[in-house]
Amino acid sequence: MPALGTAGFGIRTFYAATHPNDKCGANGLPLTPNSVKILGRFQFLKTLSHPRLCQYLDISKTKHECMLVVSEHHSSSLKELIKKEGSIGESEIVRVGYQLLEGLCYLHNNGVVHRNLSVEHVLLDVEKNVKLSEHGLYYMTDYGADVSFPIGLPRYMAPEVLCSGPVRVDEETGHCVQPLSGPKSDVWAFGLILLQLVLGKEIWARLGIKETLHKIVEMIKSDMSPIDIFQQDATVASKLQGTSRELRDVLRLCLTVSAAKRAKSSELKQHPLFRDERMKAVPHKEEVRMCTTELRCKDLELPTYEETIENEFSDDHLSRRSMSEVFYLWRLAGGDLEAVLRKAGLAKTRRPVHLLPCYGIVDGEVFGQDRDFAELLDFTVVPLSQEQLRYRLRDVPATAYYPLLEEESKVVETQSLPTSPSSGELTSSASLPLVIREKDVEYQFHRIILYERLLAAYPFKRPCIWREARVDIPPLVRANVWAAILEVEGDVEGMYDSIDKETPTTTDRQIEVDIPRCHQYHELLSSPSAHAKFKRVLKAWVLSNQQYVYWQGLDSLCAPFLALSFNNEALAFACLSAFIPKYLHKFFLRDNSAVIQEYLAVFSHLIAFHDPELSNHLDGIGFIPDLYAIPWFLTMYAHVFPLHKIVHLWDTLLLGNSSFPLCIGVSILQQLRDRLLSFGFNECILLFSDMPEIDIERCVQDSIKIFCSTPKSATYRQHARPNKKKTSEDRPNLSYYSRDYHDQPQSELSMEPIPIDELKGEKCCRISAEDLIELGELAGAAYSRSPTKKRQTSKPMILIVDVRSPEDFRRGTLQDSINIPFQTAFSPEGDLNPCSAVQTLNSRRNQVIIVVGNRGRNAANFANELVRLGYSRVCVLHKGLDVFRTTGLITVPPADI
Structure with missing residues (x-):
């Protein structure tokens, strides 16, 4: 995206054509509104970036199918130059002409015809350099099919354009069916502009449309060249005689009635007339994307002395930021497009009845609704003032535009809370709710600049990106930050292009059925352009993962990535390909029942671990996770939440390991806890049939607390993908609970696969021996780090309950464990029999209770009873106490125990 420089922003409007209310497509569904189709096609225009083009920035729709288009704008135009100076010198004509050709060649190479x-x-x-505007109107409107007005001014239209007649639209598809205007129609208009520069006046400016069309028809019928016809005017002839032979030759090559004989823009660019301009021209450099095999620093150049002096004394640092960034900040600073139009008097409103047909009576008098002229094209461009944005940023120091990143390496890696060391002055803002931070222009300004510099150094600065993402992710850079967190690297475009996405496959039909139902409230994703991108990305994933099959829900997983990387399908595909193995390993197997059942069983254990009362209630009414949680986990909540909530949820989800989605599910249930406890089975089914409103920010915070208070082995799944071991440099500030259990090397003390039937038969999660040891070490470390000299043994981190017989307990047990024999623990009523050990158990309900025993079922049954009695944070030692026999950790308890 080019820098702002001296450019401004301009907004213009036009109306999309409307469909009849009872009109449906071939599939029986209502036709997609033309405004939505325009919005989807417009996104490609945002990727066109060239020094000779005005950059497109944004598009939005309002009521009555009104489209608001924002683009780069300059106050001066070639029309004003001609009116002010009249005829100009040939050298200046050649310079302007060559720059025009540069812009046209770039458009034509990218499949865009200006036509306007x-x-x-x-x-x-x-600096009087050319900037082509309105170059995307013909493309975004599907070559005129989506609007009720012709594209282009009649006096600049090529003969073949006029001969093709009015736009004709296929009623079934809604696409334009007349011959499309080719690039050579722009060459005709280019020739007329050159001729106007030579004459110093506009051609046919004073003629009406009827007279203009009559003149062009005469040219078409005549055997003479249009240039010869123009030279029949003595004034025109004298002006042309004063020009060089090369310039007249270029005019003849452009103003040729036959499009087949007319020159191409690329051929004109190589004409001898522009020899000197070609020598002086600086080659246009395409923007290098983050994920590529190209050397991103190959085009970096040291600033010249003049540029250094100019920048040193310039206070306009905002002008060096990209246009998209400045416009984003402009919106945050209070910019309102509709308010600007209302102030300019251009906010048109239609009358309530605007489709009433006209009809006549005998005497010829006509009644009814006249044509709404608001539907016609209005060339008025309203400049957008940047004063409010610059006023908001007036106190930002110059150093904030160029933050230093190396200072971050000095920050202590073990800090407990996620903070951004690069924005210490924003500490107060960082504590505000996320929705407020995302609308704070000063805060977003600092965060965007910081991320822009970090992403420029990706993957070298991946740890810094990961650390900053723990604070928040600005919406403007979210797509690239997600890619960095998912460790997307390499030639993603080359890999994506190598996949055959056009050949029909057996999954095409199912994909085509699912896409029109996926987040269609989102205007961009409901457009035909998005549907085509959806299909290509999903087909690419299925074809590149032959071990998997297409399951419903894959489209929902794709939606957030495609919405963020709409103009970069390859990046969306790469992110999806990195996301699924991390969080949904084996979920898309043809037979995934074992994977899903294990996932749901672990989820049930987590509910019982953190909220036994809710777990008992849901089990009592038979409302098991199989009835509501499968769409949650199969789509990582993308199917049940709207996209604006999903992006906030995934900002944190992507920083967690494969077990973090389970914690999100528990936090959702806790938000709905009061209602669930009062509901029966039918009410619960109705509640989850339409997902109730969920506070996502609270959900995220609760999920983090649940995640950090759950032993990592409690979420062990045999079907989870073993992750590569992370170092402290890869993921800074890792605590014990934030590490993934699958990251650790396995030993005899580790978890091992558990049969599904056995797993589903237990209410409590299991904990590994190595996890128990590590938890005990953490407790000891907490005591030693205590700032006071008082003993902390009254509040340990864990409580070990040995349920073996007293005889076995006295032969050897783990240190600090208490003995509650399973055979005598419970009364016939199901309550715990009173004893000193039970008193200890009751006094330490908030600690992690680890039930240990032999390899039999006694420990699991004891833990199940504790959950039934409302004890939270109960888990069972995996493989029983025998796993410690060779470790030397079993000791003989004191005689008084």
Whole structure:
């Protein structure tokens, strides 16, 4: 995206054509509104970036199918230059002409035809360089099929354009069916502009449309060249005689009635007339994306002395930021497009009844609704003032535009809370709710600049990106930050392009059925352009993962990535390909029942671990996770929440390991806890049939607390993908609970696969021996780090309950454990029999209770009873106490125990 420089922003409006209310497509569904189709096609125009084009920035729709288009804008145009100076020198004509050709060649190489070229749409910046505007209107409107007005001014239209007649639209598909205008129609308009520069006046400017069309028809019928016809005017002839032979030759090559004989823009660019301009021209450099095999620093150049002096004394640091960034900040600073239009008097409103047909009576008098002229094209561009944004940023120091990153390496890695060391002055803002931070222009300004510099150094700065993402992720850079967190690297475009996405496959039909139902409230994703991208990305994933099959829900997983990386399908595909193995390993197997059942069983254990009362209630009414949680986990909540909530949820989800989605599920149930406890089975089914409102920020915070208070082996799943071991440099500030159990090397003390039937038969999660040891070490470390000299043994981190017989207990047990024999623990009523050990158990309900015993079922049954009695944080030692026989950790308890 080019820098702002001296450019401004401009907004213009037009109306999309409306469909009849009872009109449906071939599939029986209502036709997609033309405004939505335009919105989808517009996104490609945002990727076109060239020094000779006005950059497109944003598009939005309002009521009555009104489209608001924001683009780069300059106050001066070629029309004003001609009106002010009249005829100009040939050297200046050649310079302007060559720059025009540079812009046209770039458009034509990218498959875009201007079709709207005129002196009004050739803007000039402060250095009198050409900036083509309105170059995307023909493309975004599906070549005129989506609007009720013709694209282009009649006096600049090529003969073949006029001969093709009015736009004709296929009623079934809604697409334009007349011959499309080719790039050579722009060459005709280019020739007319050159001729106007030579003459110093506009051609046919004073003629009406009827007279203009009559003149062009005469040219078409005549055997003479249009240039010869123009030279029949003595004034025109004298002006042309004063020009060089090369310039007249270029005019003849452009103004040729036959499109087949007319020159191409690329051929004109190589004409001898522009020899000197070609020598002086600086080659256009395409923007290098984050994930590529190209050397991103190959085009970096040291600033010249003049540039250094200019920048040193310049206070306009905002002008060096990209246009997209400045416009994003402009919106945050209070910019309102509709308010600007209302102030300019351009906010048109239609009358309530605007489709009433006209009809006549005998005497010829006509009644009914006249044509709404608001539907016609209005070339008015309203400049957007940047004063409010600059006022908001007036106190930002110059150093904030160029933050230093190396200072971050000095920050202590063991800090307990996620903070951004690069923005210490924003500490107060960082504590505000996320929705407020995302609308704070000063806060977003600092965060965007910081991330921009970090992403430029990716993957070298991946640890810094990961650390900053723990604070928050600005919406403007979320797509690239997600890719960095998912460790997407390499030639993603080359890999994506190598996959055959066009050949029909057996999954095409199912994909085509699912896409129109996926987040269709989102205007961008409901557009035909998005549907085509959806299909290509999903087909690419299925074809590149032959071990998997397409399951419903894959489209929902794809939606957040595609919405963020709409103009970069390869990046969306790469993110999806990295996301699924991490969180949904084996979920898309043809037979995934074992994987899902294990996942649901572990989820049930987590509910019982953190909220036994809720777990007992849901089990009592038969409302098991199989009835509501499968869409949650199969789509990582993308199917049940709208996209604006999903992006906030996934900002944190992507930082967690494969077990973090389970914690999100528990936090959702806790938000609905009061209602669930009062509901029966039918009410619970109705509650989850339409997902109730969930506070996502609270959900995220609760999920983190649940995640950090759950022993890591409690979420062990045999079907989870073993992750590569992370170092402290890869993931800074890792605590014991934030590490993934699958990251650790396995030993005899580790977890091992558990049969599904056995797993589902237990209410409590299991904990590994090595986890128990590590938890005990953490408790001891907490005591030693205590700032006071008082003993902390009254509040340990864990409580070990040995349920073996007293005889076995006295032969050897783990240190600090208490003995509650399973055979005598419970009364016939199901309550715990009173004893000193039970008193200890009751006094330490908030600690992690680890039930140990032999390899039999006694320990699991004892833990199940504790959960039934409402004890939280109960887990069972995996493989029983025998696993410690060779470790030397079993000791003989004191005689008084």
